[in-house]
Amino acid sequence: MIEDELYDSGLRLRREMFGSAGAEDQVENTTELDDKLQEIVTRNCFGDIWQRAGLERHTRSLITIGMLLALGRSHELRIHINGALANGVDVLELREVMLHSYLYCGIPAAVDGIRTLDSVLAAREAGESFPS
Known part of the structure; x- marks a missing residue:
């Protein structure tokens, strides 16, 4: 991997949002298969785009949640719900994004979003670390 300022x-930023499980554990446990992808995610997604001026991290988290809902990406949604909470998004805001999604993505997306949010909150309450 190429390590530089970005x-x-x-x-x-990954550490701030996802803890060491979503930062060091991800990049230190890469294989020849996924090392380039982890480099791209770390440098381009979180070193560049997530840190651009123009949108606060709170807003970027809400946008990301909405897009992941629309795409039906429950695994990534779970990760980014935790990141959103770290970025100051509150549970009511997350609930409203899930409910709002039914207008544009359909009831199945909203149901999946609420279920995912509920499971993340239950895991956090139980003190479980979240998957990365």
């Missing part, structure tokens, strides 16, 4: 900045 990479380091991306790793710091």
Whole structure:
């Protein structure tokens, strides 16, 4: 992996949002199969786009949640719900995004979103670490 300022900045942001399970554990446990993808995610997603001026992290989290709902990406949704909570998004806001999604994505997306949110909150309440 190429480590530079964007990479380091991306790793710091991943740590802030997802803890070491979503930062160091992800990049330190790469294989020849996924090492380039982890580098891209760390540098481009979190070192660059997530840190651009123009949108606060709170807003970026809400947008990301909405897009993941629309795409039906429950695994990534679970991860980004935790990241959104770390970015100051509250549970009521997350609930409203899930409910709002039914207008544009359909009831199955809203149901999946609410179920995913509920399971993340239950895991957090039980003190479980979330999957990355």
